[in-house]
Amino acid sequence: SKTAYVRTKPHLNIGTMGHVDHGKTTLTAAITKVLSERAGGGTSYVAFDRIDRAPEEARRGITIDLSHVEYETDTRHYAHVDMPGHADYVKNMVTGAAQLDGAILVVSALDGVMPQTAEHVLLARQVGVDHVVVALNKADAGDDELTDLVELEVRDLLTAHGYGGDTAPVVRVSGLRALEGDPRWTGAIEALLDAVDTYVPTPVRYTDAPFLLPVENVLTITGRGTVVTGAVERGTVRVGDRVEVLGAGTETVVTGVETFGRPMERAEAGDSVALLLRGVPRDAVRRGHVVARPGSVVPRRRFTARVRVLSAREGGRSTPVFGGYRPQFHIRTADVVGAVDLGDAAVARPGETVEMSVELGRDVPLEPGLGFAIREGGRTVGAGTVTEVL
Ligand code: GDP
Numbered sequence: 082s083k084t085a086y087v088r089t090k091p092h093l094n095i096g097t098m099g100h101v102d103h104g105k106t107t108l109t110a111a112i113t114k115v116l117s118e119r120a121g122g123g124t125s126y127v128a129f130d131r132i133d134r135a136p137e138e139a140r141r142g143i144t145i146d147l148s149h150v151e152y153e154t155d156t157r158h159y160a161h162v163d164m165p166g167h168a169d170y171v172k173n174m175v176t177g178a179a180q181l182d183g184a185i186l187v188v189s190a191l192d193g194v195m196p197q198t199a200e201h202v203l204l205a206r207q208v209g210v211d212h213v214v215v216a217l218n219k220a221d222a223g224d225d226e227l228t229d230l231v232e233l234e235v236r237d238l239l240t241a242h243g244y245g246g247d248t249a250p251v252v253r254v255s256g257l258r259a260l261e262g263d264p265r266w267t268g269a270i271e272a273l274l275d276a277v278d279t280y281v282p283t284p285v286r287y288t289d290a291p292f293l294l295p296v297e298n299v300l301t302i303t304g305r306g307t308v309v310t311g312a313v314e315r316g317t318v319r320v321g322d323r324v325e326v327l328g329a330g331t332e333t334v335v336t337g338v339e340t341f342g343r344p345m346e347r348a349e350a351g352d353s354v355a356l357l358l359r360g361v362p363r364d365a366v367r368r369g370h371v372v373a374r375p376g377s378v379v380p381r382r383r384f385t386a387r388v389r390v391l392s393a394r395e396g397g398r399s400t401p402v403f404g405g406y407r408p409q410f411h412i413r414t415a416d417v418v419g420a421v422d423l424g425d426a427a428v429a430r431p432g433e434t435v436e437m438s439v440e441l442g443r444d445v446p447l448e449p450g451l452g453f454a455i456r457e458g459g460r461t462v463g464a465g466t467v468t469e470v471l
């Protein structure tokens with residue numbers, strides 16, 4: 082049988098973000114390779130094509146699903162999400178980034194800051210990622226003067242989004258050369274990991290709050306039943322706990338808890354887990370549903386929010402939004418249509434931050450402070466925070 086996951090170090094969630102082709106997946110693979118070679122490290126190497134792995138991705142050549150890998154440094158256990166790079170998948174990034182304790186911004190030293198670099202920094206800020214470490218990748222192929230300029234450019238970008246670009250660690254790396262085992266560049270990966278270990282603080286987890294997990298995926302394990310996966314937003318859960326599946330309108334018992342394929346006694350806020358649910362039919366549960374302690378949350382559909390309407394330069398609209406606008410709202414893992422009321426303002430221009438009230442097409446668990454993305458025609462056009470549930 083599989084060995085259980087034993088919690089010996091703080092667990093953190095981090096992820097790579099940045100423009101397509103700047104080397105996020107290569108770097109992710111290189112991190113696992115370098116750590117797998119540390120003595121007593123507890124990390125397994127995950128090759129590039131196992132990170133970029135869903136069958137659809139291979140065909141379309143872009144990352145569609147968020148891929149998770151795990152690794153351990155001397156002081157921490159990390160779950161790492163290799164963020165998709167393409168603008169069409171920003172939605173997935175918003176969902177995954179919502180639980181990131183820190184991010185590695187990958188910027189190619191050859192290309193510098195590109196539109197998706199800026200878009201991801203903006204979204205990271207929006208979903209509450211407070212610490213960003215920069216990997217200036219492809220440093221093997223760039224010249225030093227150009228790389229210096231790119232570093233300044235990235236620091237300016239971070240400062241412009243409130244990240245303290247002067248103090249953020251910027252490490253020059255080569256994911257590709259590190260994967261090939263070149264000692265200069267495996268050393269650079271070590272330096273990057275040290276920067277992550279020291280610059281991203283261990284987060285305070287809401288383990289005392291009632292359990293809540295937004296469902297990311299649903300699968301069936303033959304002979305065992307329906308499994309939901311996702312990251313625990315708050316509280317704890319263990320085998321035998323009663324839970325409610327909001328959206329499915331059902332209550333059940335958790336009969337298994339796993340992380341990265343290993344059983345665990347108790348999952349807590351911040352953990353990426355799979356929960357086996359007793360007697361729940363596969364088609365009753367969907368991405369966007371929420372598993373929670375029974376009675377702890379009441380789904381609602383009306384709320385007020387503060388929303389930043391993204392400018393065209395940020396990948397958003399070039400024309401204003403008016404009352405009666407009905408875009409998609411991405412709240413936790415749910416994707417729901419909503420009608421917007423702008424009140425007296427009546428119009429919201431790209432680049433502005435406005436107050437609005439929203440009526441969703443269906444009830445979802447809502448609370449003040451909850452972040453969300455507004456999408457339209459496959460693009461992210463707004464980023465908001467719930468101010469009041471009505
Ligand atoms: P992603 O889209 O950000 O995940 O980028 P990938 O990891 O798929 O890399 C895109 C391309 O850049 C591939 O052809 C990689 O081999 C190449 N690449 C990635 N890292 C490096 C690096 O450190 N140096 C060089 N020279 N090329 C790299």
Ligand code: MG
Binds near residue numbers: 105106107133144
């Ligand atoms: Mg990739």
